[in-house]
Amino acid sequence: MVIFGVSLLAVCMLVGVFLGELFGLALGVQANIGGVGIAMLMLVLIVDYLNKRNKLSKPAQEGLSFWSAMYIPIVIAMAASQNVAGALDGGPLAIVAGVACVFISWSLVPLLSKGGSKDSLYEEIEQEKVI
Amino acid sequence: MFEIISKVFTDNPLIVSFAIVGATMYIAYFLSNKLTKGRIHGSAIAIILGLMLAYIGGVSTGGTKGLSDISIFAGIGLMGGGMLRDFAIVATSFGASFDEIKKAGFSGVASLFIGVVLSFVIGVIIALMFGYTDAVSLTTIGAGTATYIVGPVTGAAIGASSEVITISIAAGLVKSILTMIGTPMVAKYIGLNNPRSAMVYGGLLGTTSGVAGGLAATDPKLVPYGAVTATFYTGLGCLMAPSVLFLMTKAIFG
Numbered sequence: 001m002v003i004f005g006v007s008l009l010a011v012c013m014l015v016g017v018f019l020g021e022l023f024g025l026a027l028g029v030q031a032n033i034g035g036v037g038i039a040m041l042m043l044v045l046i047v048d049y050l051n052k053r054n055k056l057s058k059p060a061q062e063g064l065s066f067w068s069a070m071y072i073p074i075v076i077a078m079a080a081s082q083n084v085a086g087a088l089d090g091g092p093l094a095i096v097a098g099v100a101c102v103f104i105s106w107s108l109v110p111l112l113s114k115g116g117s118k119d120s121l122y123e124e125i126e127q128e129k130v131i
Numbered sequence: 132m133f134e135i136i137s138k139v140f141t142d143n144p145l146i147v148s149f150a151i152v153g154a155t156m157y158i159a160y161f162l163s164n165k166l167t168k169g170r171i172h173g174s175a176i177a178i179i180l181g182l183m184l185a186y187i188g189g190v191s192t193g194g195t196k197g198l199s200d201i202s203i204f205a206g207i208g209l210m211g212g213g214m215l216r217d218f219a220i221v222a223t224s225f226g227a228s229f230d231e232i233k234k235a236g237f238s239g240v241a242s243l244f245i246g247v248v249l250s251f252v253i254g255v256i257i258a259l260m261f262g263y264t265d266a267v268s269l270t271t272i273g274a275g276t277a278t279y280i281v282g283p284v285t286g287a288a289i290g291a292s293s294e295v296i297t298i299s300i301a302a303g304l305v306k307s308i309l310t311m312i313g314t315p316m317v318a319k320y321i322g323l324n325n326p327r328s329a330m331v332y333g334g335l336l337g338t339t340s341g342v343a344g345g346l347a348a349t350d351p352k353l354v355p356y357g358a359v360t361a362t363f364y365t366g367l368g369c370l371m372a373p374s375v376l377f378l379m380t381k382a383i384f385g
Contacts, residue, residue: 009222012221013218029381031290032287034369036220037366037369065222065225078283080155080182083297084197091301093298094298097253102336112245
């Protein structure tokens with residue numbers, strides 16, 4: 001059933017956010033420490049576990065993929081409900097940060113592409129070249 | 132007549148927001164195809180339109196919640212609020228599998244961690260230069276420099292102001308768009324022509340739409356390789372930014 005997927009997602013999020021609050025409390029900071037990230041990690045692991053045992057029905061997967069597909073629309077709604085008028089002064093900051101980050105990341109690509117030892121990927125690359 | 136419409140709208144806020152966001156996305160994808168030939172992905176244009184709507188809402192009402200300050204559009208705040216946002220973001224990790232990341236090898240995984248931390252640090256440094264000194268704002272802007280999702284998720288988790296969260300979204304958006312447009316131009320200078328460098332690229336840049344769009348314009352065969360690492364970037368960012376990275380920023384800046 002579709003709700004099983006949605007429910008699994010809900011449980012992962014609740015547990016993640018709960019753990020995040022707990023970490024915040026334990027560390028004495030007024031914040032949710034990594035809750036959403038923990039929830040994502042949980043979902044990946046649980047879905048992986050269920051899939052390998054064929055326990056995740058197609059409707060349940062559809063329940064998950066529906067919410068995954070709603071992500072961009074929800075992000076747009078989020079953007080539309082921000083205090084943009086109040087944040088306009090920060091425009092140059094956003095542009096400088098975004099541009100600087102992309103250029104510095106670009107410059108690191110050749111450096112990191114060279115690194116790494118021979119692994120399964122190497123063969124894949126070789127195969128690509130043959131093709 | 133208008134009273135009836137207004138009543139229907141205010142009685143069904145969330146439904147109204149689905150209709151409005153759908154229409155916004157339709158326009159955005161239309162513009163993406165016609166004006167930029169798909170070069171700038173529709174989702175990026177849609178977010179820009181969303182920010183513009185928020186500006187209009189803010190200016191016309193003097194409120195701080197963008198378009199949702201206008202009563203008939205209040206549902207936008209519900210749809211884009213923290214609860215559904217986090218729910219949908221967690222859902223995006225459905226489809227990712229750790230078996231995939233093994234293919235990326237050491238350099239791919241390293242690029243992922245370096246990418247998140249580097250973007251964060253650059254964001255924090257630029258925010259410092261622009262006069263922000265509190266750990267919460269610095270962390271949120273740093274997180275936004277990772278992606279426009281990590282920013283608001285982090286900001287909400289650690290209690291940043293809406294202005295700072297908006298800046299973090301905008302920083303991530305700039306990164307995403309520049310990646311879409313710039314990738315094909317720099318590809319040959321940075322050796323972006325094989326699966327390994329595409330995986331490194333996905334890990335370093337991390338913005339899923341930017342990496343996918345940029346690689347598609349460079350060489351469509353590279354897209355799946357870039358996606359292998361980029362898929363994990365936002366998750367890793369949501370994990371690290373409001374935890375380790377925030378605590379470190381807090382330790383340094385108080």
